[in-house]
Amino acid sequence: MPLTLKDIAEMVGVAESTVSRAINGKSGVSEETRKEILKIARDYNFKPNKLAQGLAKQETHILALLLPGLSEGNYSKIIENIEIIAEKAGYQVILCNTHNDLEKEKSYLNLLEEKRVDGAIILGGEIADQHIVNTKLRGYDNIVLVNRLCEEILIPTILIDSKYGAYLATKHLLDLGYENIALITGNSDDYIESEKLKGYQTALNEYGIEFNDNLVHETNGSRQAGYNSFLNLVDVDTPPDSFFVTSDLLSVGLVEAIKMGGYFIPQDYAVVSYGDTIINSIISPDLTRVVEPLNYAGEMAAEVLINLINNDKAEEEINVLKPKLLKSESTKII
Amino acid sequence: MPLTLKDIAEMVGVAESTVSRAINGKSGVSEETRKEILKIARDYNFKPNKLAQGLAKQETHILALLLPGLSEGNYSKIIENIEIIAEKAGYQVILCNTHNDLEKEKSYLNLLEEKRVDGAIILGGEIADQHIVNTKLRGYDNIVLVNRLCEEILIPTILIDSKYGAYLATKHLLDLGYENIALITGNSDDYIESEKLKGYQTALNEYGIEFNDNLVHETNGSRQAGYNSFLNLVDVDTPPDSFFVTSDLLSVGLVEAIKMGGYFIPQDYAVVSYGDTIINSIISPDLTRVVEPLNYAGEMAAEVLINLINNDKAEEEINVLKPKLLKSESTKII
DNA sequence: TTGTACGCGTTATCAA
C-alpha cells in the first residue's frame, strides 16, 4: 500500500538508486532531479521502510532496556533519560520487563542475537549473569550495565555509589554532634542495602565511634517496619539521638512513629532519609536526604551504549556516580 | 558473523527453503532432515534475523507506546500490563515519550508508517489529534487510545470513567449523612478534572442537595495547595463537614492541615481521595479512595490492539472502565 | 550524473 523507492522511481522516470541517493541527501544527483524526487516524496508522504533499511545497513537503531520492573523500583527517571538521549541519537528503546525472572532476561537478550536491537542496557536485577557472559562471548557485546555488577567479565557499567551516600548521611549527623545514630535498613541480602551499612560503619569509624549492633535495625522496608523500628530502638540501653533511614517508605513510618510519640524532628531526633522519590518530598518536616544522580545515570548509560555501537570498541570502564546530600529541615539545628 | 539459513543449508547440504521449513516447524520436510537441521541450528545457536523475517512477512511484532511522560503520570501500572500482554503474544513494546510535545507525537506516529511497528497505543496527552486522524486516514489504523478521546474519527478507545469515580466518592459521603461536602480539584482546564466536578454535581443532585460554589476549591494540584485549601474552606459561611479530594498530593496537604488544626479524621472531617498511588497508601489514617482499574486498562489496550492487528478489522468500540470505591478509615464512623 | 546489479536474511510459490 505505501509508496516505495521503486514507485517513486517509476513516477519520476529514474532508477531506484537515484531516488535513494536523493532522499538520503547523498551526492551524485543533479539538483533538478533531486528536487523533483523530493517533491513527489513529500506529496505522497513517502517514508522509507526501516526494516529494509535495517536489513541493508545491518542496524536497527533500536536499543533494548532490560529492567526488573517499573512500579517497584524508582527507575522512571533513569528510563526517561535513557529514552531522551536515545531519541536524540535516532534510537528507539524497547521496554523489556524481566520481572526479576532470569529466564525472561535470557530471552530478552536474544533480541540482540536476533539482530532485532543494536544494543542493550540492563538495569539492576539479580546478580546471576552467566547468560550475559555467554551472549557477550558470542560476539554481541553492545551491553551496558546500570546498578548491577558482572563479576566474571568486564562490561561497561554505571554504578551509583550507595556506600558513599550512606557515608555522607552518617557523616552529616556526626558533624552535627550526634553520637548514637540508629540505622534502619532494608533486607541485608540486598547488595545495595549491605553497601549502605558499610558506608554507615565507615563514617562511624572515621569519627572514632564504636559500632553498636543494637542501633542497627534490619527490616523488610515497609512503612510499618519503619514505624516499629522506632518503638524498638528507643527501648534499648543507649537510645538513639538520630536516625539514618535507607529508604523512603521506612522514613514515612519512622516519622509517623516519632510524631505519634509526641517528639519533634529535629529537636528530639534528627532524621536523614535516602532517595529522591516523591514520597520523601511529602513527608513533613522536609527530610534531609541522600539524592542519587539518576538522571545523569540514565543519560550516561545511553551515551556509553551508543558510543559502543558506533565505535564498535568496548570501552570497558566502570563509572561510579556519587550521590549528594540534600540538607533540609529534619537535621536543622534550630 | 552469526549463522544464517544459507549457512545451515550448506552445512547440511539442502536448500535454504528446506531449512526454513524445518526451523519453522512447517510440513514438507522429512523427519530425518528436520532432525539434522535442528541439531545444527541448536549446536550453533542459530537465531533467525528478525529484520529479514519482518521484511518478508511484512510485520515487526513491535508495538509503539506513546505517553506524555513516565515520572509525572501514574502510568507505570498501565505500561507494565501492556508489556505483559504484548510479550505473551510475542510482541515487543517501544517506549515513546512525547513529553506532551505534539511534534514528537507526530514523529513517533511515523514509526507506524515506516513499518517499524505493527501498531500503536496512545496514552493520555493533549487532545489535539489531527495527526492521528491523518495517520489513520492514510491506512495505518492499528491505533488504540487510552484515556484520551479523539473527536473527529472513531478509534478504538479505553477510557476510565472519572466522572463516575467522583460520583461514587461523593455518594459515599452523602450516604454517611454528610451534607457540606467540599471538593478540592486540580486545574479545571484538565478534561479529567472537569469530569470529576460533574460527577460530584451529579451525586449532589441525586440527593437533592444544592450545589454550593463556595465549597469547591480549584487548585494547581500541589501538596501546598491541598494544605491551603483547608485553611480557606473552613473559613466560609457554611464550613464543610467532609472533603472529596481529586488527587493524592492534594490529599497529603489537606490531611496535614486538618491534623495541624487539631482535628481528627474522620471524627471531625471525613476525607475521600482519588487514585491508587503509593502516596495515598502512606497517608495516615488510611484514606477511603477511588481506585481505577489501571492494570485492566493496560491489559485491555494491548489486547484490543493485537486483535486489531491480527484481524485487520477495526472494532471501533469505546470501552469505558469503571473505578471502584475503596472504603477505609478516613470515612469510617466510629 | 545516472543506471545496473547485487546483497541483506527470510518467507513463499511453484515446479520438479
Add this chain to the structure above:
DNA sequence: TTGATAACGCGTACAA
C-alpha cells in the same frame, strides 16, 4: 519431500 526462484524495500559498488 525437496529445490530453485522470486519477492520484501533499501543501500551501494561499479559501470556506463
